[in-house]
Amino acid sequence: MKSGFVPYRPARVAPAAVVASLREQAEVAQQRRTVRQFSTDDVPIEAIQSAIEIAGTAPSGAHRQPWYFVAIRDREIKRRIREAAEAEERDFYENRAPAEWLEALAPLGTDFVKDHLTDAPWLIVVFRRDREPDSDGAQLKNYYMTESVGIAVGFLIQALHRAGLASLTHTPAPMTFLRELCGRPATEKPFLILAVGYPAEDCEVPDLARKPLDQIAEFR
Secondary structure (H helix, E strand, O other), X not given: OOOOOOOOOOOOOOXXXXXXXXXXXXXXXXXXXXXXXXXXXXXOHHHHHHHHHHHOOOOOEOOOOOEEEEEEOOHHHHHHHXXXXXXXXXXXXXXXXXXXXXXXXXXXXXXXXXXXXXXXXEEEEEEEEOEEEOOOOOEEEOEOHHHHHHHHHHHHHHHHXXXXXXXXXXXXXXXXXXHHHHOOOOOEEEEEEEEEEOEOOOOOOOOOOOOOHHHHOOOO
């Protein structure tokens, strides 16, 4: 056995069981919707901790795990994040957004008002770590940071959905204000805000169809 390696011998699952499991997972995944109307009902911190643990199992470039999650329940911090985000979003929608982008967003009914940032019981601010100190204090360069963090966020969203929670990704531009509000170093870049909670009782989502399999994949 190579130095630094350990045996990996997971239980072998029969092909029929593999198909059945993935079919069930696909059906659950098809039920996921991005919501913009959240209940203010609380979600236990243990649920958020477990979801972030799942996100942390994602693959990453050179196994550097270039992500950091700041989970926020504090109402005042959420208020400050919303205030800063809405200022950036208002300027974007009114002055900077290309017409094509606004046209693409029209069916979703979005604007610069971001109620979810204060209604959702949790905001998870995800940071991308470009560099981080090693045991000697030297700055190590990370690799494939954007791809790695994106995969981790995907793990996080699906974990929350399978647990019965809703989420909404939010990427105000620019979002450097998040570094200061979350007390993170300059070597980390805000990646996105994920609002997490239960959908509001009167929640509605756009009636949008997903592309069928034959439009997103081929098998040779």
